[in-house]
Amino acid sequence: MTPPSTSPNEETETAEAVPSKKITQRPFFQALIWLGVAGFVILLGWLLGDYRGGFYQLPLGGWVNTGVEWLIVNWAVFFDVIKDVTAAVLNNLEKFLLWLPWWSVLALIILLAWRLAGRRVAIFTGVAMYFIGMLGLWDLSMSTLALIATAVLISVVLGIPTGILCAYSDHVDAIERPILDAMQTMPAFVYLIPALMFFGIGKVPGVIATVIFALPPAVRLTNLGIRQVPVELVEAAHAFGSTSSQLLFKVQLPMALPSIMAGVNQTIMLSLSMVVLAAMIAAGGLGREVIMALGQVDVGRGFVAGTAIILIAMVLDRVTQSLGKVRRRAKAA
Amino acid sequence: MSEMEKPIVKISCQNLWKVFGRNPQHALNLIKDGMSKEEVLEQTGHVIAVRDISFDVTEGEIFVIMGLSGSGKSTLIRCINRLIKPTMGRIFIDGVDLSTMSGAKLRRTRRHKVCMVFQQFALFPHRSVVDNAAYGLEVQGVEKAQRKKRVLEALEMVGLKGWENSYPDELSGGMQQRVGLARALAVDPEVLLMDEPFGALDPLIRRQMQDEFINLMSVVHKTIVFITHDLNEALKLGERIAIMKDGQIVQIGSPEEIVSVPADEYVTEFVRDVPRSKVVSVRNIMREPELKLYRWQGPKVALHAMSEKNIRRAFIVDSWGRLSGVITLNEVARAIVRHVQRLDEVAREHALQIGPDQAIEEVIPLAASSDNPVAVVDEGGRLIGEVPRVALLLGMMGKENSNDTT
Numbered sequence: 103m104t105p106p107s108t109s110p111n112e113e114t115e116t117a118e119a120v121p122s123k124k125i126t127q128r129p130f131f132q133a134l135i136w137l138g139v140a141g142f143v144i145l146l147g148w149l150l151g152d153y154r155g156g157f158y159q160l161p162l163g164g165w166v167n168t169g170v171e172w173l174i175v176n177w178a179v180f181f182d183v184i185k186d187v188t189a190a191v192l193n194n195l196e197k198f199l200l201w202l203p204w205w206s207v208l209a210l211i212i213l214l215a216w217r218l219a220g221r222r223v224a225i226f227t228g229v230a231m232y233f234i235g236m237l238g239l240w241d242l243s244m245s246t247l248a249l250i251a252t253a254v255l256i257s258v259v260l261g262i263p264t265g266i267l268c269a270y271s272d273h274v275d276a277i278e279r280p281i282l283d284a285m286q287t288m289p290a291f292v293y294l295i296p297a298l299m300f301f302g303i304g305k306v307p308g309v310i311a312t313v314i315f316a317l318p319p320a321v322r323l324t325n326l327g328i329r330q331v332p333v334e335l336v337e338a339a340h341a342f343g344s345t346s347s348q349l350l351f352k353v354q355l356p357m358a359l360p361s362i363m364a365g366v367n368q369t370i371m372l373s374l375s376m377v378v379l380a381a382m383i384a385a386g387g388l389g390r391e392v393i394m395a396l397g398q399v400d401v402g403r404g405f406v407a408g409t410a411i412i413l414i415a416m417v418l419d420r421v422t423q424s425l426g427k428v429r430r431r432a433k434a435a
Numbered sequence: 436m437s438e439m440e441k442p443i444v445k446i447s448c449q450n451l452w453k454v455f456g457r458n459p460q461h462a463l464n465l466i467k468d469g470m471s472k473e474e475v476l477e478q479t480g481h482v483i484a485v486r487d488i489s490f491d492v493t494e495g496e497i498f499v500i501m502g503l504s505g506s507g508k509s510t511l512i513r514c515i516n517r518l519i520k521p522t523m524g525r526i527f528i529d530g531v532d533l534s535t536m537s538g539a540k541l542r543r544t545r546r547h548k549v550c551m552v553f554q555q556f557a558l559f560p561h562r563s564v565v566d567n568a569a570y571g572l573e574v575q576g577v578e579k580a581q582r583k584k585r586v587l588e589a590l591e592m593v594g595l596k597g598w599e600n601s602y603p604d605e606l607s608g609g610m611q612q613r614v615g616l617a618r619a620l621a622v623d624p625e626v627l628l629m630d631e632p633f634g635a636l637d638p639l640i641r642r643q644m645q646d647e648f649i650n651l652m653s654v655v656h657k658t659i660v661f662i663t664h665d666l667n668e669a670l671k672l673g674e675r676i677a678i679m680k681d682g683q684i685v686q687i688g689s690p691e692e693i694v695s696v697p698a699d700e701y702v703t704e705f706v707r708d709v710p711r712s713k714v715v716s717v718r719n720i721m722r723e724p725e726l727k728l729y730r731w732q733g734p735k736v737a738l739h740a741m742s743e744k745n746i747r748r749a750f751i752v753d754s755w756g757r758l759s760g761v762i763t764l765n766e767v768a769r770a771i772v773r774h775v776q777r778l779d780e781v782a783r784e785h786a787l788q789i790g791p792d793q794a795i796e797e798v799i800p801l802a803a804s805s806d807n808p809v810a811v812v813d814e815g816g817r818l819i820g821e822v823p824r825v826a827l828l829l830g831m832m833g834k835e836n837s838n839d840t841t
Contacts, residue, residue, distance in 0.1 A: 337518055338557035342571040342622070343546030352573070356561045 170296055181300045188252065188306045196248035204240050208232065215417070219424040226420060230413040239388060239410045246377055246387035246414065249305060253312035253373045258366060261317050265324025265365075266350070275325065282318040290315060290379050298383055308376075308385025316373035323365025327358025363425035370422055374415050388414075442493035444527075445658040446515065446626060451488045451524035453510050453682075456481030459522045472681060484510040485521070486682035497652065497659045499673030501666060507682035508662045509554075512628050515660060516549045517541055528626060546575045550619035554631040556611045558603040558618075564590065565599040567614050571622035589621035590614075592651065609640040616648075620655065629661045633668065645671055666705055670694070670714055678702055690714045712796040712831050717789055720830030721811045721820035727752050730759055730779040734770035737778055741767065748807055750818055751782045757816040758788060761807055788812045791819060795830050802827055 125131055174181075199207055208231050216224035234243050268275040293314055297307035331354050339353045355362075381389025388411050395404035454462045462481035466472070472483045484507045492498040502508040513519040515526055517533055526533045528548060536544065550571065558567050565586055566573075572582045590596060593613040603611055612632055619627055633641040633648075645668060652659065663669050669676045670690040677687045678701075686698035694714045697703040726749045728737050741749055741764055751760045760782030770781045787801045788810040801809050802824055811820040 332557075334553055334555055334557040335559060337513075338551070338553060338559075339570075339574075340518055341516060341545060341551040341553075341628075342574050342618075343542040343544075344574050345542065348574055352570070353559060357559070359561075 170299065174299060184310075185301045185306045188256070188309050191255065192248055192252040192305055192309060195251060196245055199244040199248055200241060204235060207244070208235075211417075215421045219421050223420045223424070227417050230417050234410045234413055237406050237410055239391065239407065242386075242388050242391055242407075243410055243414060246389070246411075249309060249312070249377070249380070249385060249387055250370065250373050250418075253309045253316060253376075254366070254370050256309070256313050257317045257320050257369045257373070260313070261320025261365070261369070262324050262362065265321040265362075266328060266355075268321065268325040269328035269354075278321065282321060285314050286318050290376065294379065294383055303384050305385045307383050308380030311380055311383075312373045312376040315376050316369045319368035319372065320362075320365045323361045323368065324358065327361025327365075328354050330361065331357045363422070366425065367419065367422040370418050371415060374411065374418065377411060442496075444491045445494040445496075445529065446492040446498075446660065447490075447525075447527040447530075448511075448515070449489050449525045449527070451485050451511070451514055451526065452483075452522045453485035453507075453514060453519060454481050454483055454522045463522060483682050485514065488524075488682075488684055490677055490684065490687060492658055492660060494658050495656050497661060497672055497674050499661045499663060499669040499676045500679055501663055501669040501673075501676055502679030503664055506679040508664075508679050509630055510682075511679070512551075512630050512660060512662050515628055516545055516551060518551075546571065547622065548624055549626045549628060550622050550624040551628040551630065552612070552615045552619050552632045554634050556603070556608075556615045556635070558611055558614055560603055562602075563599065564595060564601050564603070564606070564614050567603065568617040568621050570618055575622070585623075586617070586621050589617040592620060592655075593617045594647070607640075608636050609644055612636065612644065616651075625658060627657045627659045629659060631662050631664065634664065641665075641668070648672070666709065670709065678705065691716055691719075695719075710796070712799065713794055715795050715830060716792050717795055717798060717811055717822060718791040718820075720795055720826045721791065721822050722826055724750055724810075724818055724821045726750075727756075727818065728762065728778055729754065730777065730782070732778050734767050734775055734778060734781070737762065737767045738764075738771060750810055750821065751778055752818050756818060758810050758812050758818040761787075761810070763807075789822070790814070795822075795827060798822055798827055 202210075208228065211231055212224050212228045215227040231243075234240060264278065268278050290311060294307070294311050297311050301307040301310060335353055335357070336349065339349045344352065377385075377387060378389040378392050381387060381393050384390075388407050391407035392404055392411075395401075395407060452463060456462055456479065458479075459481065462475050462479050462483065465475050465479065466483065466486075470478075472486070475481050475483060486507070488511060490498070500508050500511060510519055514521045515528075515533075517526070517536065521534055524534065528544065531544075533541070533544065559570065562570070565583070568590055569582050569586045572585060577585070587596075587599070590599060593616050595610065595613050595617060598606070598610065603614065606614065612635075615632070633644050636644060649672065661672055663672075670693075673690055675687060675689055676693050678685045678693065678698075680701055686693060686702050688696070691714050693702065694706045694709050694711065697706055725746055726740055726744055728740065728749050728751045730751055730753050737749065741747070747764045749762055750758060751762055753759050759779065762778060762782045766781055766783075770778075775781050787805060787807060789798055789801065789812075791811050791813060798809050802822070808821045808823045810818055811822060813819050
């Protein structure tokens with residue numbers, strides 16, 4: 103009944119089990135067997151080296167070509183809608199940022215940084231953005247910002263609900279995981295070209311390519327954040343009679359917020375890293391500057407554009423990194 | 436307590452089973468075919484957490500379920516509000532079957548009737564104390580002003596006034612659990628399920644919380660199912676205690692029954708170190724009063740009766756048998772000299788008295804403070820017995836006169 107009386111029994115059991123273990127079950131012996139098998143396979147390869155039969159060939163490339171052509175013909179309306187909506191958001195945002203005088207935009211950005219991340223980041227933001235203006239890259243930076251903002255907006259709108267779905271269903275998660283892996287590891291050029299075919303040249307395919315690359319962290323960290331909510335809290339929410347939407351909006355999402363915001367931060371950083379690649383299909387902005395400098399072998403011009411990209415990256419990172427923590431600070435007050 | 440009216444059954448669990456695993460029904464059949472819990476686990480990987488448990492909890496009762504970790508007590512309490520769906524069996528609250536209840540109905544029951552307090556508090560870290568305590572009402576859809584009023588009341592009840600705007604991580608463990616308690620009380624449920632609520636607290640704080648809990652429950656009157664692994668806690672709080680082992684209830688009884696008449700070796704082992712004086716009630720060691728004198732009787736009658744029985748002290752009662760005082764032989768003698776007519780003119784008003792259901796521990800200081808025997812009176816103030824010193828000592832050693840078991 104009591105713990106002390108049971109433990110001696112266990113000890114005697116294990117003590118008996120050790121000598122009765124056969125030699126074939128020892129780890130050392132098993133490793134030896136596996137090494138032997140591997141050696142045998144190599145030996146076979148050496149002896150029968152002359153036989154080199156071919157693989158069965160899979161014409162995957164051809165299938166994809168056919169599929170893409172079919173999509174372009176039959177789904178044209180669908181892609182046009184995506185294109186028009188994206189273009190509308192992007193162009194209006196860009197127009198707005200360029201329509202306002204630079205000092206007005208700068209003030210707005212500083213204000214935003216101040217509200218979200220505090221005084222120090224606001225000062226840094228002001229200095230960095232003014233510096234970009236001094237480099238003569240203000241207008242191009244605004245185009246880049248508009249492009250990133252559009253891509254991030256789309257990523258968040260698609261990514262967070264998908265992340266929630268993944269957190270709720272292990273099946274969806276299992277399907278989503280390899281797709282996200284593919285989106286992140288597939289070389290960008292591979293989808294840049296079909297993006298061109300679907301959406302034509304210009305900014306929209308740039309945005310779409312950026313979304314493909316930058317979406318995964320938003321999904322992943324939303325999923326993670328919700329799954330990390332302690333079981334007891336979910337249990338408590340149920341115990342008080344929460345509906346599933348009350349559980350989601352009152353408990354799970356607020357608690358996952360820091361994680362979700364980390365995902366958004368990642369999404370922003372990744373989309374910025376696509377700026378130069380997107381410029382290759384005429385997406386404009388700072389990326390175009392880099393590409394043109396490359397073409398002219400103008401090291402200085404390239405460096406200046408690169409510096410502007412870095413500064414924007416740092417500003418966006420500092421401002422958004424604190425998003426998840428804002429609530430904590432509000433609490434203490 | 437010994438109330439005449441028939442107690443109302445609030446919660447009733449009938450033949451509850453919970454099996455964890457892929458095919459619980461299969462495991463259940465194996466058990467019914469006589470296989471042991473260990474064999475089922477080994478052969479099928481199914482865990483039998485709750486095994487054919489039945490009990491009733493009456494309205495207003497504090498029912499304690501006690502067991503060590505792994506005994507299935509947490510699973511059992513979660514079956515009551517269906518956080519865990521039992522594999523078999525029924526749960527009734529107010530005669531309504533929860534085991535077959537569907538989504539919306541179940542939610543309504545959880546919102547209004549049954550609330551839970553958790554071992555690790557399970558507070559929402561992103562919500563302030565008020566917002567945590569208001570969660571149940573918020574989920575119900577109570578409007579904001581009313582919600583605030585009720586929550587502030589609940590917070591005051593648990594002694595958290597002034598902490599409304601703090602956050603859980605700024606509070607100590609004891610205070611966090613007060614928030615947990617307030618969250619449940621704010622809803623004003625009829626049933627409170629408490630899953631080792633004080634288990635995560637320091638011993639000192641735990642004792643303090645237990646005392647406050649007892650006081651609180653005497654005010655709010657809830658039906659409570661209380662889980663604990665601490666026998667002292669069980670004995671202190673429980674009106675009845677169920678002892679669980681390996682998913683089964685080994686014994687259900689009052690603290691006194693558990694300590695005096697343990698059902699088997701397991702329970703005996705448990706209660707071995709419990710001081711008897713804490714749980715054995717006065718009822719078990721009291722004796723019939725040797726002599727009752729009535730108020731209107733004269734001192735001469737008293738003298739005669741006392742000398743006949745050879746006793747030096749006697750209790751005085753009124754015509755309804757209610758205790759009204761105590762008198763010694765010397766006082767009687769003096770009364771005769773002074774030609775007093777009635778005993779109530781000379782009797783000392785305040786005799787030492789105690790209720791029959793109090794623990795004998797509580798008699799000790801009374802008995803130590805005077806030579807007089809302690810009177811046992813019922814709720815109506817009627818004298819029903821006395822506790823002489825000898826009986827007290829025997830009782831502490833485990834030799835009761837009525838109920839001699841050891």
